[in-house]
Amino acid sequence: MSLIEKVSQENSDQRTVSPVPDVEKPAPAAPPAIPIPDGGLRAWLSVLGGWLVSFCTFGFASSFGVFEDYYVEHHASTSSNIAWIGSLQLFFLFFMGLPAGRLFDAGYFHHEIAFGTVLYVFSLMMLSLADPSRYYQLILAQGVGVGLGSGFLLVPALSVQAHHWRRRRSLAMGIVLTGSSVGGIIYPIMLNHLFRGSTGFAWGVRAAAFMTLGLLIIANFLLTTRLPSAKERRALGIPEPAEKPSMAAILTDAPYIIANVGAFLGLWGVFLPYFYLQLFVNAHGLSSTLAFYTIAILNAASILGRTIPNGIADRIGAFNTLTPTAAVIGGLVFVMFAAANSNGAVIVFAIFYGAFSGAFIPLLPPMLASMSRSPAEMGLRIGFGYCFSSLAMLTGTPIDGALLRPSNRWARAIVFSGVVILAGTACLATARTMHSRRKGTWKA
Template identity: 35%
Template sequence: MARDANPTVGEELTTLHPTLGSEVSQNLTLFHDVEPTTTSRSRLDYTFPEGGIKAWLVVTGSFCIIWGTFGLVSSVGLFQAYWKTHQLSNYSNGDIGWIPAVNIFFNLFLGVQVGPLFDRYGPKWLILSGSLLYVVSLVLLAECTRYWHFMLTYGVLNGFSGALLTTTALSVVAHWFERKRGMASGIAFVGSSIGGITFPLILKPVFQKLSWAWSMRIVALICLALMAVGNICIRGRLPPRKNGGAIDLRCFLDARFSWATVGVACFEFVLFGALGLIPTYSLSQGFSNQTGFNIIAILNAGSALGRSFSGYISDRIGRFNTMLLTLVWTLVVTLGLWLPIGDNLVVFYVFAPLFGFGSGSIISMAPVCLGQLCRADEYGQYYGTSYSVVAFATMVCIPIGGELLPRIGATGFVAFFGGVLAVAMVSFIMARWASLEYRWNWTAKI
């Protein structure tokens, strides 16, 4: 691996903080590159392919892994609605909501352990073991009939194996891309949206014609094929990082990291709450079961466009800038369209792709923004540390939303989610400001 020459201290400070002192350089573009983050050091430490067959094969493998994992999570609201009318009809929406909530919690919280393991040992064995456990969990899910069956197989085992897969699939992209990392990560994240489109379209006729058991066996077979592609294509590149534990609380001494983590936690509370409860919300508004399936698929189609768009744009105007623009977009759509929906089916269908576009952009930008705050070989640890906090927000979002919906009504439910989105937006404004050393600059690329 090629390594660049080490700069002097003065040169390094100039590289990391090109906006300081008299060395301010003006750029004629709207967004000039000031990015005062430690990611710049990765350019001094390593060179990155930024493309080529091997690099894009890794992105393809990550895309397939995310398709089979987060793509299924994006359809979890359909599982919840099915369980409510079949195996778990005696339980409340709040009680059933704990099953996908535990799954999402494990998916994110176990990144605390998986991130440093990836930094230390690379992706090969994490992807292989995660793939085997993930497919086994879906085969066992086909046999579930009781609440504790679903909790253990989908909540715990599927969530644990999903953590091995998703954290590794997202982290490995940073081994191959730095300048184009936003675009590469966005492409990998599109897998989640493709899964969120294909799984509802597959499950809708399958649930009607086949039993729950055969429906899950078909899903397991699809995921087996996707995991196989991921195992073939994904390869690590950077040398192992020997130091660094599972979690480093010193990360939170960096105000940029702390504010960004709060923002991600608030947004993902809204996103996973919406994905888990939109089918239930749809039924509460008097819409049909069919509408719930359609809305989830359309929302994820919009999400696919958002993920692709945000990666491309972020590499040009800055990652935090892109995050803020898409947060504003999502907040406007939530308060302007979702809040006043009532029983208007047309507005519901207009809302879905627009909300999906914004949410897809945000969720694909979150890991990239975190990666901007650290060196490439520290990314697994930073990602895991941040998402250990985010996990607690995602664990309670569906149960809280499931209890709020019947108690305060649909309007109050959406208004609450809108308020949480506003907190996320303020948090990322603060993270951007901290990245500029609390000297606001509207045109800075950050």
């Protein structure tokens, strides 16, 4: 008799002689949920580690206006072609959201962070060896290499905050993203002074690479996970969610698709000042000293946008916060026409534009997550939204550069960016109305 048959017979005999045959055995208890502390030393150290990653990756990418101005001056290519370098950085930074998120859930968090650190710093060193007049060297080292390294760093550093925070998760992520604003202050000032001084381009980039390496090594030690990965959950016998997310259902959700179109259009135009404001100031004969600080002013003001709107969104809803913010951003783009007249106007524009535009990207994840029908859908909805929006970041600023040709025709680029942002606002308003009706509440 086989082992299975013996066990079956023994179980049958036990049931036969059982003194209480009518009493059913209780179902096995589900494994207890792992508590999320919403604070503590490890949580705040992970916030600091994420802040350092945001400083080094998104902060560096937000400083591309310095490189745009330098490469144009050294005849690397046209302003439109050069913009592809910076747009590739942003593209990979967000396109990697889906694959990096899958690796994160599979338990490869520390592998991703370590690999991203090595690739990112190696690419910066390769950029320091590149000839600033050789376009293909710049696009491979900075556009592809730095961009891919950033993607393996930023998305996991943001995702791991969910292991430590529940109620204050938006605040924690907002604090992490302020690192990009501070990085967007430090990198432009440092690089402008190094590029224009006796240090030069090569050692200027190397100095940035050494600083970045030190900060990312610290981040590797500070960032920690708490919740088990998918593999560990299976080993522990923790059941998977009963309701699996359906990509087909998500892609046929009309409000969600319209919201993604709105985000795409907004991101198509929002980076014009971040890439071209320094060139804009120099082209209009304004203060060259001010030109060096325009990107830093933009990023300093964006600290307000990275934090305050997230707190407002927790109270009134992400849609209700993002939609009017996008409308203001679209209107502010047209203020660039007035900013050409004086140094003071440039400073005022940079402060207001940085404050409002800084809110756009941080509000996208809570907006997309709010449309989920179940918690199991959140990651997929955010990941798809990031991948889709990355195409806007890839093409938006090169289109602006093409519109500037052949003789810095700023009106065409300004009108294009302003119009697409306002069109995106209309899509967001439409999606917000549809989503609010479906939920049966004004808070969306």
